[in-house]
Amino acid sequence: MKIPVLASLAAVLAAGLMLSSCTSADEENTAAGSATPPADAEGNVVVLTTGGTIASTHDEGGAVVPTVSGDELVDSVRDRIGDKVEVEVRQVAELDSSAMTLEDTDTVLTAVADALAGESTTGVVVTHGTDSMEESAVAVDAFLADSRPVVFTGAMRPFDDPDPDGPANLADAINAAVDPANRDRGAFISFGGDLIPARGAYKHHTEAADGFASNAPEDAVRPEALELTSLADVDVRTVAAYPGAPRAVIDAAVVDGARGIVVEGMGAGNVGTDLAAGIMDAVNQGVTVVMTTRVPEGKVEGVYGGAGGAATLFDAGVISSGHFRAAQARILLAAALATDTDPATLLEM
Ligand code: ASP
Numbered sequence: 622m623k624i625p626v627l628a629s630l631a632a633v634l635a636a637g638l639m640l641s642s643c644t645s646a647d648e649e650n651t652a653a654g655s656a657t658p659p660a661d662a663e664g665n666v667v668v669l670t671t672g673g674t675i676a677s678t679h680d681e682g683g684a685v686v687p688t689v690s691g692d693e694l695v696d697s698v699r700d701r702i703g704d705k706v707e708v709e710v711r712q713v714a715e716l717d718s719s720a721m722t723l724e725d726t727d728t729v730l731t732a733v734a735d736a737l738a739g740e741s742t743t744g745v746v747v748t749h750g751t752d753s754m755e756e757s758a759v760a761v762d763a764f765l766a767d768s769r770p771v772v773f774t775g776a777m778r779p780f781d782d783p784d785p786d787g788p789a790n791l792a793d794a795i796n797a798a799v800d801p802a803n804r805d806r807g808a809f810i811s812f813g814g815d816l817i818p819a820r821g822a823y824k825h826h827t828e829a830a831d832g833f834a835s836n837a838p839e840d841a842v843r844p845e846a847l848e849l850t851s852l853a854d855v856d857v858r859t860v861a862a863y864p865g866a867p868r869a870v871i872d873a874a875v876v877d878g879a880r881g882i883v884v885e886g887m888g889a890g891n892v893g894t895d896l897a898a899g900i901m902d903a904v905n906q907g908v909t910v911v912m913t914t915r916v917p918e919g920k921v922e923g924v925y926g927g928a929g930g931a932a933t934l935f936d937a938g939v940i941s942s943g944h945f946r947a948a949q950a951r952i953l954l955a956a957a958l959a960t961d962t963d964p965a966t967l968l969e970m
Contacts, residue, residue, distance in 0.1 A: 659703060659796055659800070660703070661703075662702070662703030662705065662706050662796055662799050662800070663703060663705035663706060663743075663799060664705075664706055664707070664743025664744065664798075664799035665706075665707045665708075665709070665739075665741045665742055665743050666706060666707070666708050666709070666742075666743060666744050666745070666746055666795050666798045666799060667708075667709050667710075667711060667736035667739065667742055667745050667746070668691060668694075668695055668708055668709070668710045668711070668745075668746045668747075668748065668791075668795070669711050669713045669729070669732045669733065669736060669745065669746070669747045669748070670690075670691035670694060670710065670711070670712050670713060670714075670715075670747075670748045671713050671714040671715070671716060671718070671725075671729060671747065671748060671749050671750070671757075672687035672714055672715045672716040672717060672718065672749075672750060673687065673716070673717065673718050673748065673749050673750025673751060673752075673754075673775045673776070674750060674751065674775060674776045674777060674778065674779050674787070675689075675694065675748050675749075675750075675774070675775045675776035675779075675780065675787035675790065675791065676688070676689040676690075676691075676694060676715070676748060676780060676787075677689065677717075677779045677780060678779055678780050678781040679779065679781055685779050686717075687715045687716065687717065688780075689780045690712065691710035691711065691712045691748070692710050693780075694710075694748060694780070694787070694791060695708050695710050695791070697780075697787075697788045697791075698788045698791045698792040698795070701788065701789070701792035702792055702795045702796060703796070703799070706795060706796075706799055708795065711732065711736070713728060713729065713732045713747075714728060714729075716750065717750055717752070718749055718750025718751065718752045718753040718754060718757070718775075719750065719752040719753060721750075721753050721756075721757070722853070723852045723853045723854075723855065723955065724853040726756065726757060726760050726852050726853075726952070727851050727852055727853050729747065729749075729757050729760070729761065730760060730761060730764055730849060730852075731849075732747075733745055733747065733761050733765075733771055734764075734849055737767045737769060737771075742769065743769060743798065743799050744769050744770045744771070744772065744797075744798025744799055744800075744803070745769065745770070745771045745772070745798060746771075746772050746773075746774065746791070746794045746795055746798050747761070747771065747772070747773045747774075748773075748774055748775060748787075748791060748794075749773050749774070749775050750775055751775045751776070751777065751812075751824055751832060751833075752824070753948070754773050754775055754810060754824065754833075755810070755819070755822050755823050755824060755833075755948050755949055756948050756949065756951070756952045757773065758773045758808050758809070758810050758819035758822060759808070759819050759820060759822075759949040759952050759953065760852065760952045760956065761773075761808045761819065762807045762808035762818075762819040762820055762843070763844075763846065763847050763952070763953060763956045763967060764846055764847050764848075764849045764850075764956070765807055765808055765846050766846035768804045768805045769798075769804060770797065770798050770800070770803040770804060770806065770807075770808070770809060771798075771807075771808040771809070772794040772795075772797045772798045772803075772808070772809045772810075772811050772816075773794070773808065773809065773810045773811070773819070774790045774791055774793070774794035774810070774811045774812060775787070775790065775812070776790055777828060777829065777830050777832050778830070786813070786830045789814075790811060790812055790813070793811045793814065793816075794811040797809060797811050797816050803816075806818065806843075807819060807820070807843050810822045810833050812831065812832060812833045813829070813830045813831030813832065813833070814831065815831060815833065817833055817834070817835050818835065818837060818841065820837055820841060820843060820945075820949070820970055821835045821836045821837025821838075821841060821944055821945065821949070821970065822834070822835050822837075822949075823835070823836060823917075823946055823948065823949070825917065836917070836918055836919075836944050836945075836946065837944055837970055838920075838944060838970065841944075841970040842969070842970055843970075844966050844967055844969065847956055847960045847962060847967075848960060850956075850959045850960050851959065852952075852955045852956060852959050855880060855881070855955040855958050855959045856877075856878055856879045856880050856881075857879065857880065857881035857882070857883065857951050857954050857955045857958065858874040858877075858879045858881070858882050858883070858951075859882075859883045859884075859885060859947045859948075859951050860874060860882055860883070860884050860885065861884075861885045861915065861947075862884055862885060862886045862887055862891075862892040862893065862896055862915075863887070863893075864887075864893060865893060865895075866892065866893055866895070866896045867895055867896070868895045868896055868898050868899030868900075868902075869899075870896070870899070871884075871896060871899030871900055871902075871903055872899050872902075872903075874903075874908075875899075875902070875903050875906060875908055879908060880908065880909065880958050881908065881909040881910070881911070881951075881954045881955065881958055881964075882900075882903060882908055882909075882910050882911070883910075883911045883912075883913055883942070883947050883950045883951045883954060884896070884900060884910060884911070884912050884913070884939075885913050885914065885915050885946075885947045886912050886913065886914050886915070886921070886931065887914065887915060887916075888914065888916060888925075889914065889916075889919070889920070889921055889922045889923075889924050889925070889931055890912040890913065890914050890921035890922065890923070890931035890934075890941065890942075891925050891929055891930050891931050892912075892929040892934070893929050894928040894929055896929060897928045897929035897933070897934065898928070900934060900937075900939060901934075901937055904937055904938045904939060909940070909954060909957075909958065909964060910934075910938070910939045910940065911939070911940045911941070911942050911950050911954050911964060911968070912931055912934060912935075912939050912940070912941055912942060913942035913945060913946055913947050913950045914942075914946070917946075919944075920941075920943055920944050921941045921942050921943060921944075922941065923935040923936075923941065940964050940965050940968065941965075941968065942968050943968045943969055943970060944970055945968055945970075950968065953967040953968055954967075
């Protein structure tokens with residue numbers, strides 16, 4: 622479920638293709654980006670920078686580390702955005718996104734809320750590492766009551782690469798943030814020429830320039846936005862199932878005080894007998910358990926019985942992640958626990 626960012630969304634809507642699948646504009650794994658900005662683009666965009674490859678360069682040892690300021694990033698794309706688009710840069714963090722914690726998620730949520738508090742703001746762009754972009758994007762989406770778009774973007778190749786993909790991605794994101802057709806649709810990830818709704822988006826490739834895909838169904842819906850609340854203190858763990866996985870991995874999370882556990886099951890959401898016993902005990906002790914799957918596409922469903930079958934586990938109170946995979950299910954479970962919301966309402970789409 623990707624939407625080519627270059628296509629006029631109005632045209633896409635008119636064609637009835639709003640949420641349908643389409644091939645990336647980028648067949649050869651090079652970001653296409655906007656050759657020219659949309660002629661009628663206008664508005665005020667706040668660009669929040671958090672680090673990631675888009676803001677990184679190689680150090681003396683050849684490792685890639687965040688070094689580039691937000692102003693430098695935006696300066697590199699001035700000629701790819703409309704003359705009538707004003708951009709304000711706010712540096713929020715300078716992190717590799719794999720190092721982010723839920724405190725950092727709170728920082729992003731607050732920065733987005735502050736940016737939207739400005740009445741003249743037309744839309745918000747967040748530059749972010751790709752490793753955990755899907756988490757931050759779905760967190761923002763969960764708390765986004767505002768109609769104005771919030772568009773995440775990043776890069777697979779660093780700023781000092783001979784052929785960086787970040788500038789085209791950033792220009793696309795800014796142009797998407799001022800596009801009225803993107804209002805009332807929540808948060809997005811703009812990447813490699815595609816504009817993908819945050820819910821259901823995931824990094825599907827470690828290197829390709831169009832590294833994001835979506836597992837959302839065509840008729841996906843967004844739940845009502847939650848009231849902004851801190852996620853930092855909500856302890857939600859992810860546990861991977863595999864053939865023969867011992868219940869000790871679940872027990873350890875429970876003993877450690879986890880309030881929620883996302884189990885990455887096999888197939889449509891099934892686990893082995895020993896792990897299932899641990900899950901049942903966790904549920905009985907008041908821990909909220911969500912079942913997702915290690916399979917990239919499709920829905921988690923209670924098809925199979927038996928000790929570790931999802932049908933059995935759902936009867937015992939385990940909640941299906943639906944189309945969400947572990948990364949986003951964990952954030953939505955944390956948001957549900959933080960706001961006293963039934964997780965199932967956030968996981969439906
Ligand atoms: N490790 C980097 C990060 O997530 C990867 C990237 O930005 O593409 O920050």
